[in-house]
Amino acid sequence: MICQGIREFSYARSPVVDLKGGLSGHSEDIIELMDAFGLTKIIVETVGVGQTELEVGNLVDSVVVLLVPESGDGVQMMKAGLMEIADILTVNKADRPGADRLLGDLEMSLNLGLKNNQTNVNGDVWKVPIVKTIAIFGDGIQELFGSLEKHHDFLQQSNQLEIIRRERMTRRVRQEVASQACKSIWKNPEVISLIESGLSRIDSGEATVHSVSKAIVAIFGDRTKL
Numbered sequence: 001m002i003c004q005g006i007r008e009f010s011y012a013r014s015p016v017v018d019l020k021g022g023l024s025g026h027s028e029d030i031i032e033l034m035d036a037f038g039l040t041k042i043i044v045e046t047v048g049v050g051q052t053e054l055e056v057g058n059l060v061d062s063v064v065v066l067l068v069p070e071s072g073d074g075v076q077m078m079k080a081g082l083m084e085i086a087d088i089l090t091v092n093k094a095d096r097p098g099a100d101r102l103l104g105d106l107e108m109s110l111n112l113g114l115k116n117n118q119t120n121v122n123g124d125v126w127k128v129p130i131v132k133t134i135a136i137f138g139d140g141i142q143e144l145f146g147s148l149e150k151h152h153d154f155l156q157q158s159n160q161l162e163i164i165r166r167e168r169m170t171r172r173v174r175q176e177v178a179s180q181a182c183k184s185i186w187k188n189p190e191v192i193s194l195i196e197s198g199l200s201r202i203d204s205g206e207a208t209v210h211s212v213s214k215a216i217v218a219i220f221g222d223r224t225k226l
Helices: 027-036 074-079 099-111 141-156 160-187 189-203 209-224
Strands: 064-067 088-091 130-132
Touching (some): 130 141, 141 160, 160 189
Parallel strands (some): 088 130
């Protein structure tokens, strides 16, 4: 992990190895830590794209889907679910063969409504822009950042940004409660005993996995009523 000038610039590379949805399992914690340090612009990169690597949509305010001509037919990108989470589409290496075809595929998909346009609480519609870049020369980078700022303004002007972040924190709290609850449950002596007796009853045909599980849940259900 590399960090430089935490107040002005920070770069972290592969801080942990476990991956979930194309992200490190601790990505959310790292983002919250950087936010606490006062970093107002945080870029999160996933390991790639695919059917399950869409978790980043739950972590950030704006999602940029970056494609290159070599990534193939734009229709394949739609199948991967990318169109649904994209707030901005970017075609990098736009000077390479196949770039115009990819741009055409993406424009066609947007025109066909394969991406549901985002609408804020004021009824304003965000139309997903397609930005061409050639990163090695810096071409299109300012346009890309400009699109990010416009999307941020779009969300902020209607308090949609606050709603998104509150939903994100709600989801985080629920996940953490579930994680802590599971750890507590499996360490509970009463649960351990019930599992042991339950396994014997399952073996003898007197109980099922579902009935034993319900009995364990009932222990904590009764306590929540007190």
